[in-house]
Amino acid sequence: MTSTPKKNRRFAGSFHPWVFNDTVFRPMTQQVGGPAVTRHGLSFFDAGTVRVIVLNTSDVPVRWVGGRRNYDLKKTLAVTAEQLQELSDALAGAGRRDVLIMAHAPAMVRSGKPGLKFNGRPLHELLRAFNAKLTGRVECGTDPDFGGSARFDFSQTSGKIIAYLAGHWHTEEDYRVNGLHYSLLNCSALMGRLHGLTTNYNRKWNRLINTPSEYAGYIVSIDQEARMLREFGYGAASPLRQFRY
Numbered sequence: 001m002t003s004t005p006k007k008n009r010r011f012a013g014s015f016h017p018w019v020f021n022d023t024v025f026r027p028m029t030q031q032v033g034g035p036a037v038t039r040h041g042l043s044f045f046d047a048g049t050v051r052v053i054v055l056n057t058s059d060v061p062v063r064w065v066g067g068r069r070n071y072d073l074k075k076t077l078a079v080t081a082e083q084l085q086e087l088s089d090a091l092a093g094a095g096r097r098d099v100l101i102m103a104h105a106p107a108m109v110r111s112g113k114p115g116l117k118f119n120g121r122p123l124h125e126l127l128r129a130f131n132a133k134l135t136g137r138v139e140c141g142t143d144p145d146f147g148g149s150a151r152f153d154f155s156q157t158s159g160k161i162i163a164y165l166a167g168h169w170h171t172e173e174d175y176r177v178n179g180l181h182y183s184l185l186n187c188s189a190l191m192g193r194l195h196g197l198t199t200n201y202n203r204k205w206n207r208l209i210n211t212p213s214e215y216a217g218y219i220v221s222i223d224q225e226a227r228m229l230r231e232f233g234y235g236a237a238s239p240l241r242q243f244r245y
Contacts, residue, residue, distance in 0.1 A: 020056065040082040044090045049224050050162070051094040053087065055079060055103040055123075057116060057166075061145045077105040077168070078118035081140040081148030084126055088152040091130045098159040098245070100222065100229075101127065105168040106182045110175040115166075118146040127161050128178055130154045162222065162245045163229055171201040172238055181245070183229075186216040186237050205236040 020041075029037045035045040041059030045052055060071045060078050079087075091099060106115040107123040114120025122138040129136065135153045140146060163181040170188040174181065190207050191198050207213040215235035222229055230242040 020059065038086040038090075040080060040086055042083055042086045042090065046097065049097050049159075050100060050222055051090070051097040051159075052100045052102065053090050055083065055087065055101065057103045057105045059083065063145070076118075077116045077120075078146060079116065079123055080119070080146055081122075081150055084119065084122060084138060084140065084150035087123070088126060088150050091126070092153055092157065094157055094159050096158045098162050098224075099130070100162045100220075101164040103164070103166050106164060106166040106184065108177045108180075108182065110173065110177075110182075112177055115168075118143065122150070124177065124180065126150065126152060127164070127180055130157065131160050131179065133157060160245070163243065165220065165231075170197075170199045172233075172241070174241070174243070181243060183231065183241070183243070185218050185231065186233070187218070188216050188236065190214050202236060207236050 025037050025041075025043075028034055028043060035043040035054070037043045041056035043054045057077050057079055058073060059080075060073055060076045061080060062073070063070050107120045107127070109115045114124075116123070119140050122140050126138050129138070129152055133154050135155050137149050137151050139149050161180055163183050165183050165185060167185050167187040169184055170186060171184060172186055173184040176182070186201065188199075188202055190209065191202070193203050193206055202216075205213050207216075212234070213236045216237050217234055218237060219232040219234075220230070221232065227245055228242055229245055230240065231238075233239055233241070
C-alpha cells in the first residue's frame with residue numbers, strides 16, 4: 001500500500017527556484033543575438049534608440065528552514081539589491097536610448113504604495129533617478145536576503161523611461177507615480193466567472209474556452225519618431241491603448 005504525499009498548503013502553487021532558470025534564462029542565453037541575461041535575474045536588449053529591460057520580480061532568494069522554503073516563490077514579489085545594481089548598470093549603459101521596463105509586477109501601485117513585498121520603492125526611486133540624470137545610491141535596508149544598496153550614475157545618459165509594463169493584478173490600468181507611467185496588462189489565465197481569484201475586469205468578459213476571450217495578450221509597439229507607446233490587445237484585452245512619452 002502506498003500513500004500519496006499531502007500538498008503543502010503554505011506553498012500551494014509555488015515553484016522551485018531552478019525552474020525559471022531552466023525554462024527561461026538558460027534558453028535565452030543560448031540564442032544567437034538574443035537578450036543579455038545577468039546573474040541575478042535581469043535581461044535586456046536594444047532595438048534602435050530603445051532599450052528594453054525585463055525584471056524578474058519573482059526571482060526570490062530561497063533558504064530552506066526546517067525542510068521548508070521560507071518564501072512562496074509565486075506570491076513573494078520582490079527584487080534584490082543585486083538585481084537593482086544590475087538594473088542600474090543596464091540603465092547607465094542605455095546612453096541616449098529611451099528605456100521600456102517590463103516585469104511581472106509593478107514597483108508601485110496607483111496609491112503610491114509599493115507593489116512588491118521587497119524593494120518596490122527603491123526600484124521606483126532608481127527609475128526616477130534615471131529620468132533626473134542623477135548620481136548616488138539607493139538603500140534597500142538590512143534584510144539578510146533583500147538588504148544592501150545599489151550605486152547609480154546616470155549623468156552620461158539622455159534617454160527617459162517610456163513606461164513600466166506589468167501584469168500580476170489581472171486587469172488593465174494606467175497611472176503615474178512621480179511622473180513614471182505604469183501600465184498594467186491583463187495577461188491573465190482563464191479561470192471562469194465564479195472562480196474566487198477572478199477579477200471584476202475578467203468577470204465582465206465572461207471568458208469561455210474555444211472563444212477569443214479564452215486568451216489575453218498584447219503586442220507592444222514603440223513609435224520612436226512620434227514618441228508613442230501602443231499596446232495592441234487580443235482576446236480579453238483592449239484592442240488598442242496608446243500613450244505619448
